[in-house]
Amino acid sequence: xxxxxxxxxxxxxxxxxxxxxxxxxxIAILVLIVAQMLARWSGTVFPGGAAYAGYAMAAASFLAxxxxxxxxxxxxxxxxxxxxxGPVRRALEIWCFLLGAAIAWYFTYYxxxxxxxSWKFNEVSQxxxxxxxxxxxxxxxxxxxxLAIALSDHLIHVLFKxxxxxxxxxxxxxxxx
Numbered sequence: 001x002x003x004x005x006x007x008x009x010x011x012x013x014x015x016x017x018x019x020x021x022x023x024x025x026x027i028a029i030l031v032l033i034v035a036q037m038l039a040r041w042s043g044t045v046f047p048g049g050a051a052y053a054g055y056a057m058a059a060a061s062f063l064a065x066x067x068x069x070x071x072x073x074x075x076x077x078x079x080x081x082x083x084x085x086g087p088v089r090r091a092l093e094i095w096c097f098l099l100g101a102a103i104a105w106y107f108t109y110y111x112x113x114x115x116x117x118s119w120k121f122n123e124v125s126q127x128x129x130x131x132x133x134x135x136x137x138x139x140x141x142x143x144x145x146x147l148a149i150a151l152s153d154h155l156i157h158v159l160f161k162x163x164x165x166x167x168x169x170x171x172x173x174x175x176x177x
Contacts (some may be wrong), residue, residue, distance in 0.1 A: 011153055012070075018146045019067030025060035029053050048129025054135040062143025066150035072166050090162060097155035097164070104148035111141045 014114035032053040038048035068074055081089050154164045 011149070014146060015066045015070050018065075018143065020064045020066035021128070022060045022067065025056045025063065025089050025116060028056045028162065029060070034057065048127055048131065051125055051129050051131065055131070055139075059133050059139040059143070063146070065143055065147040069147065070166060092156065093158050093164060097126060097151055097158055101148060101151035101155050104144060104151050106140060107142040108148050109136070111144050112113075113143050136157040 008122050032049055036049040036053075039049070081092055084092065111133075115134050115137040118137055119132070123133045124130040125133055154166065157163070157165050
């Protein structure tokens with residue numbers, strides 16, 4: 001039982017760390033945009049600033065997936081789930097998490113190989129910065145892998161406990177209703 005608690009704490013820490021890194025990427029986007037504005041106003045050039053902001057946006061998106069899933073921030077159409085009896089709801093949730101996890105693992109597998117070949121062939125971006133593309137692509141693999149782990153975690157939880165671990169923040173929920 002203690003091992004399972006350590007695994008649970010480790011997974012929760014992984015999801016939180018990915019969310020914190022996503023937030024730091026959003027701050028980096030702000031800093032990059034302000035730096036571009038200052039460079040433009042001072043008449044200097046900031047080569048690759050727009051590309052770096054794009055990389056940070058992609059990193060923020062992929063890193064935030066698992067944390068957003070656990071906090072109930074992903075869109076879940078639960079009209080059907082709320083209308084069916086318990087056993088049918090459980091079967092539908094198992095199906096959804098199984099399909100989601102399979103797709104996320106599939107994506108992560110091929111994103112890994114995409115990144116590997118970018119590294120192997122020394123591909124660089126076509127913008128002024130000429131960044132090695134495997135660097136921003138590796139964040140995509142990390143975020144996709146974290147999402148795949150989170151979906152698999154929820155699938156296992158539904159299989160053994162009967163319900164998922166997705167929480168809903170009442171503040172977030174009240175804004176949309």
